[in-house]
Amino acid sequence: MAVPEQNATPPAPPRAAIAELLRGVAPVADELGARFAAAGHELALVGGPVRDALLRRPTKDVDLTTDAPPERVLEIIKGWADTHWTIGIEFGTVGLRKGGHDLEITTYRSESYDPKSRKPVVAYGTSLVEDLRRRDFAVNAMAARLPGHEFVDPFGGLPDLGRKVIRTPGRPEDSFSDDPLRMMRAARFASQLGFAVAPDVVEAMTAMAERIEIVSAERVRDELSKLLCGAHPREGLALLVDTGLAARVLPELPKLRLEIDEHHRHKDVYEHSLIVLEQAIAQEEDGPDLVLRLAALLHDIGKPRTRRFEEGGRVSFHHHEMVGAKMTRKRLTALRYPKDVVTEVSRLVELHLRFHGYGNGEWTDSAVRRYVRDAGPLLSRLHKLTRADCTTRNKRKADRLRRTYDELEVRIDRLAQEEELAAMRPELDGNQIQEVLGITPGPLVGRAYKHLLEVRLDRGIIGHDAAVAELRRWAAEQETAGQGTGDAR
Structure with a gap:
């Protein structure tokens, strides 16, 4: 579970936060609110953008909600919007562009799942408060009416922001029954925001974990990716494991918790993998790298299948990188990740031990060239993964591994300058x-x-x-x- 940060900055005052959120788009949003009011309908800013504004986090989204059904929304914006689109209209959402600003308007609604269905059943509502009640968490169940900017918080989202806690507007069992994906979303917000998840929410997630199986692989994948790319992925992943959700969507992760006895000792593979993930993240240069993070998390998933107890209390995991690469490909394919992501992550898992054959620099130039050839465009990520995979507490050993890899990178750079390693083609075509x-x-x-x-x-x-x-x-x-x-x- 995520731990709230101490001495955190309190949420911004609602009116100031809404003004900041609407800075630049206020004339458009207020004018649109006035049009809806003149037509006898409500319009309000809602959800994530309001939450992020209160947290002083940047957001590009302007999400709106209304009691007007989609067909009526189209009538109200006709002749006013520069353009509009209806790609989500079956879920009650209409998009529009006005004066260079993109807005999305969704009709008040409630979603629920049939116990045997993977798709939500959408029904439209007429009350803003009831619409907010059906949202996933109280911190996402706040709104600001337009054009007056009246702040609406019937379920205590603002106090939750101050306490850094994830809580559902009503009973978590009802919320998760309506949409089981919200259980993963709780873990995702723990990762993205660094918030704690309320005990009753954790209890409901644990009791209802099996319900996640009715949700499509694509929706699960998207939540997992957002969780991994959050600022605190360890907290989100631990929540998935502790509640039993991971056993159903990423079972290889909890299986890393191998039993350790007094006669056969080895490192805690689960804890090691989370540390490797954190150390890989620390090397990122241009924001979250999903491929690197997946590879860091999954690099040792072949160990449970390859563990062997040897004489003298030793434990071996021979060829776990090859087994792990196959397991990675199978799992990511089942989660409907794009083929390039599946290929790149599984390749990194396969290569993550290659460096350890380098010893104290015994590789010939030929071996170095093959290392570069085999990594191909993944070489930079492989560098980061290999460095992240050193979690030993033995400072002397850690320093030696770091110096040795520094030397390998110097050799790669030298050969690259001399031989154009990036091309790596024969001299005759x-x-x-x-x-x-x-x-x-x-x-x-x-x-x-x-x-x-x-x-x-x-x-x-x-x-x-x-x-x-x-x-x-x-x-x-x-x-x-x-x-x-x-x-x-």
């Missing part, structure tokens, strides 16, 4: 191979190209003439072996 061997396009060209790439990795840049000679030597060897130039001109 496919057309040149065909010309030298007098062959047409076919499998032999690919085999020759692959051979010259191995030569490039082993020996570095040898020059055009030497590459031609090596190609002819290899081709003659293929002829002798009966695998030669059957597709020659």
Whole structure:
């Protein structure tokens, strides 16, 4: 559970916060509020933007809510909005652009799930307070009416912001029954805001964890990604594990809590993984890196399956990186992550132990080239993951590992300058191979190209003439072996 920060800045006064939120868009929002009022309908700022304004957090969203049904909203904005769109209209949302500002208007509504359904059933409402009641948490159940900016907080969201606590507007069991994804959202807000989750909310999450299984993988994935990219992911992940939600959406994570006995000791893999995640985050340069964070969290998930008890109290996890890479691919695919994310994260998991074969610098230049080749565009992330994976409390060992990796990076930089490692191509391309061997396009060209790439990795840049000679030597060897130039001109 997240722990509230001590001596935290209190929430901004509501009127000042709303004024700041609307700075720049106030004329548009107030004019729109007046149009709705003239048409006999309500309009209010609502939800996350109000919460963030009160927390003095930047926000780009202007979310509005109204008692007018979507068809009526379209009538009210007709001729006033510069443009509008209806991509979410089945859920009661209409988007519009006015004077360079994008606004979204959602009709008061209530959502609930049939016990066997993965999709919410949407019903429209007529009361702002009832609309706020159906929202996930009290800190998101605040609004400001337009055009007068009257602050509406029927469920104590403002005091919750001051106390840094996540609490539901009504009974958490009712809230989670309406939308089970809110259980994961509680963990996500613990990560993003660093707030504590109220005990009754944690109890309901634990009792109702199995309900998360009716939610689509895509929605679960999105919440998990937001949680991981928050400022306090450890708190959110711990909440998922402790309530049993992780066992249903990311079961590999709680399984890292391996039993440790007095005869066979090894590090706490679960705690180690959370530390690696935090140490990887500390190296980020341009904001949250989802691929790096997923790789850091999942890099050791192959250990439970590969644990073996050895003589003398030793414990081994042979090939856990290979097993873990396959498990990572399977889990992220099940969560409907994009193919590039699945490929990149599983590749990092597969490579995360490669550096430990470097020893005290015994790698040849050929081995360094292969390290760079195998990492490809993931090299920078692999550097960060490898450094993050050092969690030993032995300062001398930690310093030695750091110095050794510093040395490896220096060697990579030197070879990169000398040999253009980023390109990492043979010195002859496919057309040149065909010309030298007098062959047409076919499998032999690919085999020759692959051979010259191995030569490039082993020996570095040898020059055009030497590459031609090596190609002819290899081709003659293929002829002798009966695998030669059957597709020659």
